Amino acid sequence: MSESKVSVKPSRPWRPSPKERAINFALILGSVLASYLLVAVTELKGKLAYFAVFFVALAVLNLVRGVLTRDWMNGRDQFFSIVMLLGMTMVILPTASILYTVFDRGRKGLHAGLLTNDMSLATPSDPITSGGLLHAIIGTFLLVSVALVVSLPIGVLTALYLTEIKGRLTRPIRFLVQAMSGVPSIVAGLFILSAVVYTVTKSYSGLVGSLALTILMIPTIARTAEEVLNLIPNDLREAGVALGGTQWRTVAMVVVPAAKSGLITALILGVARIVGETAPILLLTGGGDAVNLNPTQGAMGSLPFYIWKSFLLGTEESITRGWAGLLVLLVLVLSLFLLARFLGSRRTK
Amino acid sequence: MTFENPDKKEKAMATPSSLASVAANTRKPGTNTLGIGLEARGVHAWFGKHHALSNVSLDFPAGTVTALIGPSGCGKSTFIRTLNRMHEFIPGAAMAGEVLLDGKDIYEPGTDVTKIRLKIGMVFQKPNPFPSMTIGENVLSGLKLAQLKNSNKDELLEECLVRAGLWNEVKDRLNAHGGSLSGGQQQRLCIARALAVNPQVLLMDEPCSALDPGSTLRIEETIKELSETMTIVIVTHNMQQAARVSDFTAFFLADGGPGEMIETAPTSQIFSQPRDQRTENYVTGRFG
Amino acid sequence: MTTLESQAGRIPSPREITTEPRFSDKVFRGVVTAGGLSSLVILGLIAIFLGYQGFEILAKEGISFITTSEWVVEVDSFGAITNTTFGLAAMLVGTILCAIIAVVIAVPISVSAAIFLSFYAPNSLKKVLVSVIDLMAAFPSILFGFWGLFVLMPSAEYWAKLINKYLGFIPIFEVEPRIFTRSPFIAGVVLAIMIIPIVTSISREVFSQTPLDRIQAAYALGATRWNVIRTVALPYARGGIVGGSMLGLGRAMGETVAVYTVLNIVYQINWNVLFGAGGNVASLILLKFGEAQPYEIKALMAAGLVLFMLTLLVNFLADQVITRSGTKGR
Numbered sequence: 011m012s013e014s015k016v017s018v019k020p021s022r023p024w025r026p027s028p029k030e031r032a033i034n035f036a037l038i039l040g041s042v043l044a045s046y047l048l049v050a051v052t053e054l055k056g057k058l059a060y061f062a063v064f065f066v067a068l069a070v071l072n073l074v075r076g077v078l079t080r081d082w083m084n085g086r087d088q089f090f091s092i093v094m095l096l097g098m099t100m101v102i103l104p105t106a107s108i109l110y111t112v113f114d115r116g117r118k119g120l121h122a123g124l125l126t127n128d129m130s131l132a133t134p135s136d137p138i139t140s141g142g143l144l145h146a147i148i149g150t151f152l153l154v155s156v157a158l159v160v161s162l163p164i165g166v167l168t169a170l171y172l173t174e175i176k177g178r179l180t181r182p183i184r185f186l187v188q189a190m191s192g193v194p195s196i197v198a199g200l201f202i203l204s205a206v207v208y209t210v211t212k213s214y215s216g217l218v219g220s221l222a223l224t225i226l227m228i229p230t231i232a233r234t235a236e237e238v239l240n241l242i243p244n245d246l247r248e249a250g251v252a253l254g255g256t257q258w259r260t261v262a263m264v265v266v267p268a269a270k271s272g273l274i275t276a277l278i279l280g281v282a283r284i285v286g287e288t289a290p291i292l293l294l295t296g297g298g299d300a301v302n303l304n305p306t307q308g309a310m311g312s313l314p315f316y317i318w319k320s321f322l323l324g325t326e327e328s329i330t331r332g333w334a335g336l337l338v339l340l341v342l343v344l345s346l347f348l349l350a351r352f353l354g355s356r357r358t359k
Numbered sequence: 360m361t362f363e364n365p366d367k368k369e370k371a372m373a374t375p376s377s378l379a380s381v382a383a384n385t386r387k388p389g390t391n392t393l394g395i396g397l398e399a400r401g402v403h404a405w406f407g408k409h410h411a412l413s414n415v416s417l418d419f420p421a422g423t424v425t426a427l428i429g430p431s432g433c434g435k436s437t438f439i440r441t442l443n444r445m446h447e448f449i450p451g452a453a454m455a456g457e458v459l460l461d462g463k464d465i466y467e468p469g470t471d472v473t474k475i476r477l478k479i480g481m482v483f484q485k486p487n488p489f490p491s492m493t494i495g496e497n498v499l500s501g502l503k504l505a506q507l508k509n510s511n512k513d514e515l516l517e518e519c520l521v522r523a524g525l526w527n528e529v530k531d532r533l534n535a536h537g538g539s540l541s542g543g544q545q546q547r548l549c550i551a552r553a554l555a556v557n558p559q560v561l562l563m564d565e566p567c568s569a570l571d572p573g574s575t576l577r578i579e580e581t582i583k584e585l586s587e588t589m590t591i592v593i594v595t596h597n598m599q600q601a602a603r604v605s606d607f608t609a610f611f612l613a614d615g616g617p618g619e620m621i622e623t624a625p626t627s628q629i630f631s632q633p634r635d636q637r638t639e640n641y642v643t644g645r646f647g
Numbered sequence: 648m649t650t651l652e653s654q655a656g657r658i659p660s661p662r663e664i665t666t667e668p669r670f671s672d673k674v675f676r677g678v679v680t681a682g683g684l685s686s687l688v689i690l691g692l693i694a695i696f697l698g699y700q701g702f703e704i705l706a707k708e709g710i711s712f713i714t715t716s717e718w719v720v721e722v723d724s725f726g727a728i729t730n731t732t733f734g735l736a737a738m739l740v741g742t743i744l745c746a747i748i749a750v751v752i753a754v755p756i757s758v759s760a761a762i763f764l765s766f767y768a769p770n771s772l773k774k775v776l777v778s779v780i781d782l783m784a785a786f787p788s789i790l791f792g793f794w795g796l797f798v799l800m801p802s803a804e805y806w807a808k809l810i811n812k813y814l815g816f817i818p819i820f821e822v823e824p825r826i827f828t829r830s831p832f833i834a835g836v837v838l839a840i841m842i843i844p845i846v847t848s849i850s851r852e853v854f855s856q857t858p859l860d861r862i863q864a865a866y867a868l869g870a871t872r873w874n875v876i877r878t879v880a881l882p883y884a885r886g887g888i889v890g891g892s893m894l895g896l897g898r899a900m901g902e903t904v905a906v907y908t909v910l911n912i913v914y915q916i917n918w919n920v921l922f923g924a925g926g927n928v929a930s931l932i933l934l935k936f937g938e939a940q941p942y943e944i945k946a947l948m949a950a951g952l953v954l955f956m957l958t959l960l961v962n963f964l965a966d967q968v969i970t971r972s973g974t975k976g977r
Contacts, residue, residue, distance in 0.1 A: 018401070018414070018455045020405040022452070024447040024466075024472065029468070029469075058809075078473045083874075087872055087874075088871060091872070094760070094763035094766075094767055096759065097756050097760040098760045098764070101756060101780065104783075104799075105779055107798060112794070128837075166683050167679050168686060169682050170683075171682060175676060175680060179683065182687075183683050186687050188919040188966060190689065192897045192961070193693065193952055193958065194955070195901070196933060197697070197929075197958075200697060200932065201693045201697060213662070228686070228689070232686070256669050257676070258671045279785070286788070287788075288788065288789045288904045289788075291934060292936075293933075301965075313791050317789055317793070318789065336790055339787060339789075343786065343787065347782050448863065473871050476867055480867065485860055487858075487861055487863070489879070491883075500878070504868050504874045505869040552868065556868060
């Protein structure tokens with residue numbers, strides 16, 4: 011051991027050598043050149059042409075490189091690696107475009123009173139600086155809170171059934187949860203309309219909107235919570251039962267606390283799923299322009315409704331308001347997502 | 360069996376030191392040249408920051424069987440995986456040193472690693488036939504993967520299965536799925552699969568550890584027959600197995616630090632008069 | 648006693664092990680089971696209530712509710728309904744058409760992205776990209792809708808013209824009159840972008856489950872990375888990818904606002920995917936809901952029921968495909 015201390019450095023000879031990196035870079039450069047050249051010389055034009063020519067050139071150049079330096083097999087391998095890269099790029103591009111668009115256009119709709127005023131005194135063609143989306147934020151907060159209170163226990167109980175009881179119904183219930191996550195949001199809205207609004211409340215309110223959101227939220231919570239509970243090692247459960255605890259006490263005092271931060275992640279992902287949900291909100295909440303703190307009565311504004319209404323009004327000011335609303339919604343979703351990520355990464359440590 | 364070799368009995372009785380020359384003389388015509396074998400020069404291996412293997416230099420003369428023995432975690436599996444560049448699939452892996460095949464470093468930048476693995480085949484601890492393929496397809500899968508041309512597939516199929524000692528058991532059901540075989544048969548199928556691309560060297564990473572004694576015996580016979588036409592390196596936990604099949608034995612040990620090779624010698628010598636006390640302790644069963 | 652009996656050559660019958668759970672456990676199991684059954688109850692209630700509300704229309708229209716494509720409510724000058732015809736055919740065709748376009752576009756992109764993530768991307772890059780895809784899955788549909796309308800539409804219109812120019816001889820790519828905006832194709836592209844994260848993450852998951860020993864076996868036989876993907880990973884993942892694509896299909900069929908914003912809803916069956924006319928059951932419901940009288944709302948309920956059943960069916964098939972591919976000798 012001591013004689014091996016003669017400064018042997020770990021190396022990774024399988025990584026691309028500087029020469030190979032240089033060739034890679036040259037091929038990318040060549041493809042960029044090819045795209046500019048072909049767009050300039052031929053009839054091809056537009057962003058699509060640059061994009062297509064670049065990837066075709068890159069794939070072909072890599073194919074040729076592989077065939078020349080090694081053999082046909084290697085060339086094909088190189089070619090397909092570019093094809094897969096193309097797929098990845100086509101997934102990332104729309105995301106980047108969406109983020110850029112929303113931040114770029116939404117920025118223009120931001121103003122000091124955005125978060126402190128509502129729209130009760132502003133008309134669509136008023137300047138951007140009048141009005142705001144206080145009512146929408148409060149409405150969304152109330153809608154989500156009520157939905158959360160209802161769906162969290164149901165979702166977690168479903169997950170507990172799937173992981174702790176494991177009865178005969180486990181498989182069918184897992185399928186039903188899956189099927190429920192596929193229920194179109196508009197159908198959830200229609201269902202609450204027919205089952206609650208027409209039979210009981212007879213009017214729009216925030217509460218019925220929340221009920222529709224509940225239907226959409228339960229499967230997300232149930233599935234994420236199931237994944238989290240499945241990660242809890244069985245030893246813990248056996249240890250609890252072997253100590254003479256009942257199953258109930260074991261679950262309540264060992265399993266659920268062990269999964270706590272994971273369950274919070276499930277909850278946050280559930281919120282992210284419904285916070286921007288639009289279709290049932292349009293059917294059920296009535297969408298007021300003024301702050302309404304009572305979910306059980308009266309029209310309730312919300313971010314998705316505000317955005318929808320602003321875009322549909324179609325004046326220049328209202329469309330800018332719509333983008334600003336989308337920006338606020340996106341920031342909300344982003345923060346929820348990052349929070350879930352943060353808690354999730356803490357859990358795995 | 361078509362590969363019954365008249366020299367076989369003689370070879371089994373020959374002293375280990377003379378084996379290399381015997382094997383070289385009994386090379387079958389028509390098979391690939393044995394080359395000058397495989398040499399490891401100062402090989403180190405790391406997993407992330409963990410130094411798993413330190414400074415191993417070992418020669419594998421052509422046509423010999425070398426057994427790598429040692430307690431668990433001594434780096435012998437890591438070492439065998441550096442010999443055909445399977446080591447690099449582990450995230451964070453790194454290495455140092457050289458592995459020479461016919462005098463050429465297989466880690467040389469610009470080396471086509473797929474060609475290296477064609478020349479240095481590998482059989483794994485757990486039998487891993489491709490389950491979606493039939494027995495016949497499994498044997499020939501290497502040709503398909505590397506897109507090698509072979510005019511007479513049926514002949515090759517039979518030859519490989521015969522050499523792996525499986526032909527008589529499966530010749531009537533070549534179209535059955537690989538998963539329908541027993542564990543020992545599956546492992547021999549994997550050996551046949553590795554043989555089909557005609558490697559110079561065959562690496563075997565504890566090929567019998569998941570098998571029952573009967574299957575183990577069949578595979579050991581196969582190894583002995585194969586050693587006439589190729590270089591074999593076998594990792595084993597079973598010292599009797601090392602004694603039975605190998606010409607040379609290398610003893611590995613990790614004594615708190617990275618794994619090292621303590622001693623290498625002709626097999627009979629390792630088991631009868633090891634130079635190092637630690638080797639003696641291990642082979643006499645005092646630890647490990 | 649039992650040992651004596653078995654020594655005497657008689658094999659004892661297995662003892663029945665019974666546990667009488669404590670009261671608290673009985674309550675616990677009852678409550679959890681009730682919670683577990685909630686999904687069944689909710690799905691059942693959805694079918695019952697939509698069926699109850701839509702029954703009148705379904706009974707009156709019969710099979711023509713899904714085979715004809717007229718949606719007419721005639722009222723006299725007092726606002727009383729004189730004549731109604733409700734047919735969903737155009738909307739159903741449109742729903743399926745848009746969803747299929749979405750899947751056709753999304754699946755190759757998603758699968759290659761999943762392959763890139765599983766086999767090519769270095770670990771650090773992989774983590775970032777997976778986060779981006781998960782984030783994309785959390786984007787609300789209204790965001791896709793208005794981005795599609797304002798940003799994607801001009802580009803997609805240009806792509807549609809290109810397709811029409813070079814492939815226009817194929818009947819489904821005909822456009823007459825030449826209206827390229829708000830077509831099923833554009834709706835399909837928006838839906839494709841929406842379902843890409845779902846299909847990508849499911850595909851990535853099945854790729855990551857490909858048994859390592861099989862991958863190693865292939866590499867040890869001298870296979871290139873692409874060989875391994877083609878001969879080991881893709882056959883293994885096929886079932887999961889098909890199932891994931893069908894989940895994406897189901898999601899695309901049920902989408903409301905994103906389609907509503909980019910599609911021109913027209914009550915006639917249109918198979919010309921590039922032509923600016925199409926339909927979607929969910930968007931129809933949203934479109935008609937604002938102005939509908941109680942009677943027409945019943946028709947919308949019936950339409951909702953049809954959509955619900957359709958998505959349920961697709962989800963069921965997806966589940967079957969995924970389970971079956973899971974048990975078959977992968």
